[in-house]
Amino acid sequence: MADLAPQGRFNPWPATIFVILCVLAVLFLLPTVGVLLSSVKTTRDISMGDLWSLPASLYLGNFAEVLGNPAVHRYFLNTVLVTLPATAVSITLGALAGYVFAKLPFRGSNALFLIIVAGMFFPPQVILVPLFRMFNGMGLIDTLWPVIIVHSALGLPICALMMRNFFATVPNALREAAIMEGASEWQVLTRVVLPLSLPALAVLATLQFTWIWNDFLWPLIFTQSDDKRTIMIGIVNLKGQYSVAWGVQGALSLVASLPTLLVFLFFQRFFIKGMTMGAVKG
Amino acid sequence: MEQHNRFWRVVLLAAPLGVFGIFVLWPLFSSFYYSLTDWNGFDPNYSFVGFDNFAKIASDRLFLQAAINTAIWMVAAIVLPTTLGLALALLLDSRVLGARVFKSIFYLPICLSAVIVGQIWIWIYQADWGLLNTIITEVTGEKYKYAWLAKPDTALWSVIVAWSWQQTGLAMVIYLAGLTAIPGDLLEVCEIEGATPWQRFRRVVLPLLAPSTVVVVALSVINSLKGFDILYIMTGGGPFNSSDTLAMHMYNESFKKYLMGYGAAISVVLFLIAMAIIGLYFRQLRKVDRIYG
Structure with a gap:
């Protein structure tokens, strides 16, 4: 679907597709990332609603x-x-x-x-x-x-x-x-x-x-x-x-x-x- | 020579056929037998009850609920992973930068256990700090607390979405394999003839992907019929059996209530449904084969 524009002119398709795929990839990865994040956070942090942010330091107690x-x-x-x-x-x-x-x-x-x-x-x-x-x-x-x-x-x-x-x-x-x-x-x-x-x-x-x-x-x-x-x-x-x-x-x-x-x-x-x-x- | 061949057939097939016969085919047939009994799971004795179990199925409200849910699941399974998988395959087929990495990302959930997938999505749906409610809170600006899995209205769909997340990658790879089989000059001709991208997709690409579609749809339907693990983890069929499926109902009746005879009867129904779908699948596959060779 990418090679639609005539030769020589700027072709916006590859960039658009790339961006769409990036968004989808992030959405797709979110659940898995959540597990990764949770595993390096303390239970207290998580239950205080801090699961989905990047951790300041790695907690390996879990x-x-x-x-x-x-x-x-x-x-x-x-x-x-x-x-x-x-x-x-x-x-x-x-x-x-x-x-x-x-x-x-x-x-x-x-x-x-x-x-x-x-x-x-x-x-x-x-x-x-x-x-x-x-x-x-x-x-x-x-x-x-x-x-x-x-x-x-x-x-x-x-x-x-x-x-x-x-x-x-x-x-x-x-x-x-x-x-x-x-x-x-x-x-x-x-x-x-x-x-x-x-x-x-x-x-x-x-x-x-x-x-x-x-x-x-x-x-x-x-x-x-x-x-x-x-x-x-x-x-x-x-x-x-x-x-x-x-x-x-x-x-x-x-x-x-x-x-x-x-x-x-x-x-x-x-x-x-x-x-x-x-x-x-x- | 023929004697030699016959000897080796017997020698080589003995083990695989023996194992398959004893542990798959024989149980399959005895399911029919046990479905006519009232065996309770531990008592060595049981008695014949004829078709009582099947009569019970007809009047079992929970069975009806489970059958409806299974049908919903099947339709959703045809729509969600299939369309999303097709869309991803089309996007990736354009040899975009980093296609391999993207492919791995979309495919990764397939290698996770249903137990893990269920666990992950329980967190997404978690009422207090789950991702879904967090996002809704961010967007609307109002603290949103909804227990997606604990409400009869949303439990089944929440599980179906989680399941689709895992299945999409499979649909995507099958469509990608199908796309590579479409000759490039055909698409060039489309361009020369002045077809719009939509026409090209609708009239050329999609029809040529028919064999892949048959496979994807059949797999989705069959896998939805098997859907048990993720349901067991996420809702256990609850609340109030609102997310029960036939596979779940069969497990509950057999191994929770120890009504193994009744459970066997449900499994017979499950078998017949699976049989019908597989028959349909093979027929479609042959039809597609004939047309597209």
Whole structure:
């Protein structure tokens, strides 16, 4: 929309658009900035209506409080214990299924693939009650296991989709040549195809890590005691303890988001690619 | 060779299909089964009640309220993040200075947890020192104190706005991807033929973005159906169930009141709605594919 004015004359469009975008960007950033500000202010300052101004000096007491709280350590550890295995398992399962759908299709494999991909779109509430009963029967309620298992299973649709689409771009001749040389299908997958698929694996790792880390529903349903809670539930629990300690809540939000924020900053390219790929191809 | 292939299909698919079958498909089907029972969540015994739960849905005032709210949420989800995302994509597509930084800013909320987003917006709506009331006070010059989330009139919309803030970035990237697919010479032709910017947008760009629009709208609708976390954090469905959605209502009935059979019945309804939307989505996607190939 920018290149409308005829050549040679002053073109006001780029500057206008830039200004509009700046205004929107400030509006968009405000909520996040509010949290940042609150985390370095004392609760007294905030409740006196001084949240939205720049602080004269940094107050680090909120962070000290959060990082010194043993409950926060526990929540963090639990979240890591859920996120890392569930991310790894869901991607592994997705790679296995994606390989068959891309390289060893069979009659009905497209329909099967569609069923799996459709799993991405359903509200998780649909399977809540039966899963609760199932894990209750297994005696796994109030452990981290159901959370890990369910995330592994629910990650399969996006992982299978993305891996299939990526594997489809790897030439079949490569696989045939390797099999001629006496490689097994397993070796083709692990030694030939997967090493070529690092970009797709990176996309999935960032997406899955972020989603599982940020998840709220599954740990809410499957865990009960405080030392089994993940960080996102922990934040809600601690809200009682720090009910009007807004600054501590701000610091807590920031600390809890730090891993996903870092992933976003460093792997943004993969992240955006995954979001658009998953969305468009779905 | 065929035998070799069959062997490897079984070996490679066993784990993914096993996990998906046991922990996704099986629960999906047993939801239908439990929806016909009065299971209470901890008692191993339960009895069959036929379609009683569904009859109860028909007369449940709270369900109706939740269904209406879900419909409102869906319409808002189509309008708010979609139009805002499209506008941002169009602005950014002009290769403006710092486009990458802008993109990151608009996209950042997507990587935040709904819990954090909810927390942030609770502060914006906070009655005493929240940003919204602070701004209104500044503008009008009168001390303004309104508890946005605690009033039945504004609770639902306040949550929807917060949710849209997070979703806009997603719509934006999908539209940006769609915009890069529009050939530049086509736009040049528009200019040579003397089309106004509005005509160019309305007659050329927007129709060519149809595939992206289908995806954005479908995603927004589906995500609005999933909308639970942020609602749980911000209002919990309150006050007086004024911001309840179907997903929230299902959770409350199952895990607050321990009416798991009834909760399963609600989830069956939720499933059917999701199914209808997904069916519509795939059909539209195919139609768009046929036209724009």
